Amino acid sequence: MLLTITNTNPPATDLGYLLHKNPARLQSFELSFGKAHVFYPKASEQECTAALLLDVDPVELVRNRRGPSGEGGMLEQYVNDRPYVASSFMSVAIARVFASALSGGSKHRPELVSTPLPLAAGIAVLPCRGGEDFLRRLFEPLGYQVVADRYPLDEKFPEWGEGPYYKVEIAKHVTLQELLTHLYVLIPVLDTNKHYWVGKDEVEKLLRHGEGWLQAHPEREAIVSRYLRGFRSLTREALARLTEDESVDPDAEQETKEEQEHAIEASLRLHDARLQQVVAELKAHGAKRVLDLGCGEGKLIRELLKDKQFEHVLGMDVSYRSLEVAAERLHLETMPPKQRERVQLIQGSLMYRDKRLEGFDAAAVVEVVEHLDEPRLAAFERVLFEFARPRIIVLTTPNFEYNVKFETLPAGQFRHRDHRFEWTRDQFQNWAGVMCERFGYTVEIKGAGEEDQKVGAPTQMGVFSR
């Protein structure tokens, strides 16, 4: 099992300082499952390659019950691909042998630690469950050039087809720490087989190593779920924490949310009226591919799917549990295939730029902004108006002035305890105006729900277009 790392930035042998391994020496390390050796097949001014060779001892694996199938697999315990492929063993070796490089330290070249270098990593055999396509979807969004060569299952018997094994090279201008981190996380994600028990500390490890890149990765969900071997509660926790907004537990918040707010607004059947109005606006503007941002339990999605004009609806929410409820309420699992293709639910936060939100012609953001911390609203504004940038945006938020009309609501309070703010009509209009100026939209401000002469409608709605 061989991993090589090549630097072509002269003096290329600085790689030795970054890895804390002298290019002139062969070094060996004892690991619980075998040995790791570090050596440099090439070490010149122009090009320097460090190799990490892992010699996994299959007998040791069985003895420690770390092999596939534990005690039960008999022959498979001794005859398997583990000694020959890059897997979680490789990640462990990276963490042990290149510990300081992985955590971003260098005694002799501290300034190089944060300098992107032209680096390439070669993996002799990488099992890619999900194929080359998935391999590319993991590394390309991170900016890597990927070269993948698939091994035939057996050269003598081409009719057996191809196996899941690839020779892979990835290259990028990147810091060594980032490169090692990406390999550390993504090798076991491709292999999907971990040699050790996955517990809660794996969530911590993943979040630590995922800092700064995993949050915005388009394959975030697959990465988290595979890294945690599909354990749903761990996956849910990791995804929630990855996208959480400060200390809020989005699931807990969501549960009480609907009840509280609906109790207050109930007499007006405000929620339904609001959704109908949003649908009407989207329809009138000829929207076909629609985003429902902060889709909650999917009520708007259900309405949109009733109308054939809406060809595709993507619902996104930060709360994984809400999405599970939405999937259930929409009967996604039993939907006829054609209908099923029209709808997609994804977990994500509106605080982070997300490529999955691009290419839609409309977005609905219904009763969501008031849940975002005001200082962080700026991030949301760019995510929506600058990056997702749909032609039409229909955004609703409570009208604070109207709250005096709710008998059960004490004066000065918001409609829900998770609301971070509620805007007066002036405040909303000002904010909408600033958005238009900054991002090149025009807006039409409307109300939803029955309008009061003095305080206006219970819900404010901005229909932005460009």
Ligand code: SAH
């Ligand atoms: N639009 C839905 C739900 C509104 S409740 C409806 O009208 O019924 C607000 C929703 O925004 C919740 O589901 C909450 O989980 C979601 N939310 C809060 N912060 C978010 C964020 N940063 N990114 C995405 N969704 C968020």
